Amino acid sequence: MADLNSKERMAIPFVHMPLNPGEKRIHNFLEVPIGYTAEQAMQEARRCIQCKKPGCIGGCPVGINIPAFLELIEDGKFAEAAKKIRETNFLPAACGRVCPQDKQCQAVCVVGKKSDPVGIGNLERFAADWERTHGTFTAPVIPAPTGKRVAVIGSGPAGLTAAYELRMRGHEVIVFEAFHRGGGVMVYGIPRFRLPLEIIDEDIKMLENMGVQFVYDMIIGNVLSLDDLLVTEKFDALFIGTGAGLPKMLGIPGENSNGVYSANEYLTRIYLMQANDFPRYITPIEQGKRVGVIGAGNTAMDTLRTAKRMGSDVTCYYRRTRDEAPARTEEVEHAEQEFLNWKWLHNPVEIIADANNNVKAIKCEKMKLSEPDSSGRRKPVGTGEFVTDEIDTIVFSLGCDVNPIIPATDKEIRINKWGIVMVDRETNMTTKEKVFAGGDVVTGGSTVILAMGQAKTAALNMHKYLVGEIKWDVSKIPTDPNAPGIVWEGKNK
Amino acid sequence: MTEQIKSIIKDIRIDQVTEATRALEAAARLTGLDDASKTELAAGLAALFYHDLHGKTGLIRLASQAEDIIASLGTAVLPFLIGELALADAESAAHFGRVIARSKAAAVKPVMDAINSHRGDDYAMMNLIATISCFKDPAALEAIPEILVASKGKNERLRAEALYAAGRLVRNLGSDRFDDTLRLKMFDTCFEALKDKNPLVRRNAVASLGKIAEKGMLTPDQERKVRDKFKGLLGIDGAHNWDNAYIVRQQAQQFFKFLKEDGKAHNRYHQTFRILEKRELCPDTYYYSIDAPLIAHKLVAGQFIIIRANEHGERIPLSIAGWDAEKGTINVIIMSAGRSSREINMMNVGDRLADVVGPLGQHSHVKKHDGVCVVIGGGYGTGAVLPTARALKKAGNKVYGIVGARNEKLLIMEDELKQVCDEVLVTTNDGTKGIQGFVTHAMEAIMKRGEKISHVLAIGPVPMMMAVANMTKPLGIETFVSLNAIMVDGTGMCGACRVSVGGKTKFACFHGPDFNGHEVDFDQLMKRQKMFVAKEKLALEAMGK
Numbered sequence A: 001m002a003d004l005n006s007k008e009r010m011a012i013p014f015v016h017m018p019l020n021p022g023e024k025r026i027h028n029f030l031e032v033p034i035g036y037t038a039e040q041a042m043q044e045a046r047r048c049i050q051c052k053k054p055g056c057i058g059g060c061p062v063g064i065n066i067p068a069f070l071e072l073i074e075d076g077k078f079a080e081a082a083k084k085i086r087e088t089n090f091l092p093a094a095c096g097r098v099c100p101q102d103k104q105c106q107a108v109c110v111v112g113k114k115s116d117p118v119g120i121g122n123l124e125r126f127a128a129d130w131e132r133t134h135g136t137f138t139a140p141v142i143p144a145p146t147g148k149r150v151a152v153i154g155s156g157p158a159g160l161t162a163a164y165e166l167r168m169r170g171h172e173v174i175v176f177e178a179f180h181r182g183g184g185v186m187v188y189g190i191p192r193f194r195l196p197l198e199i200i201d202e203d204i205k206m207l208e209n210m211g212v213q214f215v216y217d218m219i220i221g222n223v224l225s226l227d228d229l230l231v232t233e234k235f236d237a238l239f240i241g242t243g244a245g246l247p248k249m250l251g252i253p254g255e256n257s258n259g260v261y262s263a264n265e266y267l268t269r270i271y272l273m274q275a276n277d278f279p280r281y282i283t284p285i286e287q288g289k290r291v292g293v294i295g296a297g298n299t300a301m302d303t304l305r306t307a308k309r310m311g312s313d314v315t316c317y318y319r320r321t322r323d324e325a326p327a328r329t330e331e332v333e334h335a336e337q338e339f340l341n342w343k344w345l346h347n348p349v350e351i352i353a354d355a356n357n358n359v360k361a362i363k364c365e366k367m368k369l370s371e372p373d374s375s376g377r378r379k380p381v382g383t384g385e386f387v388t389d390e391i392d393t394i395v396f397s398l399g400c401d402v403n404p405i406i407p408a409t410d411k412e413i414r415i416n417k418w419g420i421v422m423v424d425r426e427t428n429m430t431t432k433e434k435v436f437a438g439g440d441v442v443t444g445g446s447t448v449i450l451a452m453g454q455a456k457t458a459a460l461n462m463h464k465y466l467v468g469e470i471k472w473d474v475s476k477i478p479t480d481p482n483a484p485g486i487v488w489e490g491k492n493k
Numbered sequence B: 001m002t003e004q005i006k007s008i009i010k011d012i013r014i015d016q017v018t019e020a021t022r023a024l025e026a027a028a029r030l031t032g033l034d035d036a037s038k039t040e041l042a043a044g045l046a047a048l049f050y051h052d053l054h055g056k057t058g059l060i061r062l063a064s065q066a067e068d069i070i071a072s073l074g075t076a077v078l079p080f081l082i083g084e085l086a087l088a089d090a091e092s093a094a095h096f097g098r099v100i101a102r103s104k105a106a107a108v109k110p111v112m113d114a115i116n117s118h119r120g121d122d123y124a125m126m127n128l129i130a131t132i133s134c135f136k137d138p139a140a141l142e143a144i145p146e147i148l149v150a151s152k153g154k155n156e157r158l159r160a161e162a163l164y165a166a167g168r169l170v171r172n173l174g175s176d177r178f179d180d181t182l183r184l185k186m187f188d189t190c191f192e193a194l195k196d197k198n199p200l201v202r203r204n205a206v207a208s209l210g211k212i213a214e215k216g217m218l219t220p221d222q223e224r225k226v227r228d229k230f231k232g233l234l235g236i237d238g239a240h241n242w243d244n245a246y247i248v249r250q251q252a253q254q255f256f257k258f259l260k261e262d263g264k265a266h267n268r269y270h271q272t273f274r275i276l277e278k279r280e281l282c283p284d285t286y287y288y289s290i291d292a293p294l295i296a297h298k299l300v301a302g303q304f305i306i307i308r309a310n311e312h313g314e315r316i317p318l319s320i321a322g323w324d325a326e327k328g329t330i331n332v333i334i335m336s337a338g339r340s341s342r343e344i345n346m347m348n349v350g351d352r353l354a355d356v357v358g359p360l361g362q363h364s365h366v367k368k369h370d371g372v373c374v375v376i377g378g379g380y381g382t383g384a385v386l387p388t389a390r391a392l393k394k395a396g397n398k399v400y401g402i403v404g405a406r407n408e409k410l411l412i413m414e415d416e417l418k419q420v421c422d423e424v425l426v427t428t429n430d431g432t433k434g435i436q437g438f439v440t441h442a443m444e445a446i447m448k449r450g451e452k453i454s455h456v457l458a459i460g461p462v463p464m465m466m467a468v469a470n471m472t473k474p475l476g477i478e479t480f481v482s483l484n485a486i487m488v489d490g491t492g493m494c495g496a497c498r499v500s501v502g503g504k505t506k507f508a509c510f511h512g513p514d515f516n517g518h519e520v521d522f523d524q525l526m527k528r529q530k531m532f533v534a535k536e537k538l539a540l541e542a543m544g545k
């Protein structure tokens, strides 16, 4: 088949990902996309025209050699394809599922100019799943020990990637995690129907087999401070990947009523503490017949779809329209298949509770979009018209601010006025010597793959620093408290 | 021999329920016996132990009653019992062993003497070693060298019995009693015995190593060795030479969990979260000391921790009643409220909590004041105010403690508080002890003495904290309360613990738990605490199902 020409290849229609039907899946937490069969995968891989100067690679934050792995899939060499991806991305099964490919590799794929771009994400997922289910994975060989010890703080995608990259360079790595299990937001935020637990656990097991040590229930800052790690525990370098964990609320009246959750609390109760399996797991969640979710980002989509699966009538409240919704297109589409109610152009202004402090209604102002301003953005403006809906449970899904624990316990770490840890854009060094940072803690909230990309940069520079190739240099770290974090992709786009 | 004893012995020998019951009732009534008669009586009753009780439920019950009566005769009958033990068959020996063990410390020496004099008599040794391993008295530690020798003897059954006994002593005596040399000896002996050709010996060696691991007595190196060995026995090391005896594999499987540590890596940052001490303070309220050296090292007065009892558990916040940085322990007081607290209160010394997270929250407010400081505790709060009381005292303040309870029986930690405070006032609602009334009455009593109160800390039920704050507010006395909002992560990540303080939303876990009592919206706090009552009831009902 390799003899197809570009034109023939581009004529092949996009192979749609088979999905569990909406009316069935809202009753369970099983994964929504079913995954390609081998034939479907090979067919979809055939659509890649193997560009001489592939745009997709540059569109991938970790620079996966996409045409190479697509070609391997086309030839039916699935294990090799997975291996190829692993050269640059060690969480392919997770990334294939949760990366916003529509804003990255697939957005620049030339095939997409005429029809649908190549389903790179679907194929990444296929290769990773094939490797996992067929057991073809072989643990990488670790080089001789360098004698250097590094501590990684946080076990989200940033922390795991840093651990992997540093271990692969022969350093001793210990990961400290505040919760009782690893994975960060991939476990306690992203729903099981998008990312099953086994996948994360498999990757953590691989790291353990490579000799990375994990210490759970360990809040760095409170139990051991950064100075403890550096001075008494004699780590040669530290990586901070503690994520964005401080929930945002709107500050409207009635927010402290019973039945009002932040998405963090709601999703943590369900996915980390398994409240959906109550009372086998004894963490409770109280959810009424009518649930309102405020916001329309990825987190909001996840909350909406989770609340539906918990058996309620669920409504999304957002002050702009569907077109401005910050969530991934695919997520909005999947959510739209799941029998939810949408109240676009509704801005919540008050939560009304009964005498026992239980939520009973939500009051919203109807909005309209302004004429585009100089930057072309259309702002929502109030119409002065208000509506009140009866409601039993409200979940605020407005994103997060940066986790404050480490900056609060170590004043040498410089943060900006939003609490984002300031780092050198090239090396990911912080203002404290021997300490690097990456992931949501330096961006204020982005994506799994961007967190991984930064962790890779940080790990590479940590390695260089550890072996003496580069010196500590904080001169380029912004001092202005209004300076933004290092990347802003994924935010309000 | 008295007539009574004679007739008792006669009745017992008939081997029928009616007569034996009559005999035991008569025996229980006997008083004022001399040592000789006691021994005669014991011998008579012990005849029951030798009966073939198989299937005779009535007599089995009576045999255990007989054990009680013989045990009540005290140490005078020990020589007789030990003499019998040395000769008894396995089933009867179990009865004798249990009775002997009830004499506790007093019986250790006679049994040890018997061991010394029966050396070479393998059969007697088996019974004696089995018996001494039932002891919970530290004196039984003396027997360990003897047991270790026996576990290398010629007789397979004796080796097996001795290895089993070694493990049982570990469980009974707890890890504290074993010093490093003894631990090493035990480890080496048991590990060596894994090579024994007799499967029963191997099985018991596995059980002993398992119990040693369970009590956290292995060094990391030993632990790795045992883990690798167990993997080999179970055939999960990929080498395909697992132990061919099912009993060995089955035992290894049972204890493997203590070596895996739930898959968590073992290094110097590993804390076992094992319960080292448990004490009942009053009904449904227990005091615990937990192994958590890293946390103990960092705790400051006012901070709290979060515990998850098991893999299915919920994260519940608990105040700290004290800690010992050197020993690496933290102390908490847990009152049974619903499912989670009850589940922990059913755990025992040696058990491990799945997770202990902390220290969480901010330090309490400690400085030198002009006037006196008052710490007020109700319920678990009496323990929770201790660390701050100590810190206030250390800062040079005069510190009064006030403990409130509904009645005298529910008063806890009074003595501990007395050791820290200049004076402790007790109030009970029903007046069974101290001042009748509420903690606020004790405050009034202090003020009546003309003392100027500059600082108050109240921890306990919300209505109590509210009453204190309401009383001090018009007087302008600085008052802090510790807010027990419902929490999940305890690090400021979820917002479950939102409270209103001074009209602003605060996270009790991160900004608190101590807040200015005059600014707290107690009404909202109380209502928010009820958010999950329906589910909490269901969780409790589902307990044990």
Ligand SMILES: Cc1cc2nc3c(=O)[nH]c(=O)nc-3n(C[C@H](O)[C@H](O)[C@H](O)COP(=O)(O)OP(=O)(O)OC[C@H]3O[C@@H](n4cnc5c(N)ncnc54)[C@H](O)[C@@H]3O)c2cc1C
Binding pocket: A098, A099, A100, A153, A154, A155, A156, A157, A158, A159, A176, A177, A178, A179, A182, A183, A184, A185, A186, A189, A190, A191, A218, A219, A220, A221, A222, A241, A242, A243, A244, A245, A267, A298, A299, A302, A403, A405, A406, A438, A439, A440, A441, A445, A446, A447, A448, A449, A451
């Ligand atoms: C609901 C939801 C859905 C999302 N969906 C997507 C998606 O579909 N695709 C996508 O690409 N991205 C998605 N994201 C964003 C993505 O999950 C994050 O950008 C990414 O996880 C950031 O990784 P991180 O490693 O920086 O931080 P995190 O994943 O937040 O991990 C930080 C870890 O550090 C730990 N930690 C914090 N403080 C300490 C401390 N003091 N000591 C020790 N450990 C500490 C935390 O417990 C946590 O485990 C979503 C986010 C949410 C909330």
Ligand SMILES: Cc1cc2nc3c(=O)[nH]c(=O)nc-3n(C[C@H](O)[C@H](O)[C@H](O)COP(=O)(O)OP(=O)(O)OC[C@H]3O[C@@H](n4cnc5c(N)ncnc54)[C@H](O)[C@@H]3O)c2cc1C
Binding pocket: B304, B314, B315, B316, B317, B318, B319, B320, B332, B333, B334, B335, B336, B337, B338, B339, B340, B341, B342, B380, B381, B384, B483, B484, B485, B486, B487, B488, B513, B529, B530, B533, B536, B537
């Ligand atoms: C900072 C702080 C310190 C505390 N210190 C102690 C202590 O030292 N000793 C002690 O016995 N108790 C203490 N508590 C209270 C303890 O956490 C609750 O009693 C416990 O969570 C009850 O759980 P349960 O499942 O047994 O009861 P449930 O049946 O779940 O609940 C009984 C009541 O306990 C409260 N509660 C339930 N879950 C939580 C939760 N996750 N967080 C907080 N409160 C909850 C609610 O008011 C509920 O109505 C403290 C609470 C806080 C916030």
Ligand code: SF4
Binding pocket: A047, A048, A049, A050, A051, A054, A055, A056, A057, A066, A067, A070, A108, A109, A110, A111, A118, A120
């Ligand atoms: S841009 Fe598209 S067509 Fe070109 S190599 Fe990448 S995936 Fe293939």
Ligand code: FES
Binding pocket: B486, B487, B488, B489, B490, B491, B492, B493, B494, B495, B496, B497, B498, B507, B508, B509, B510
């Ligand atoms: S318990 Fe989650 S923020 Fe306080």
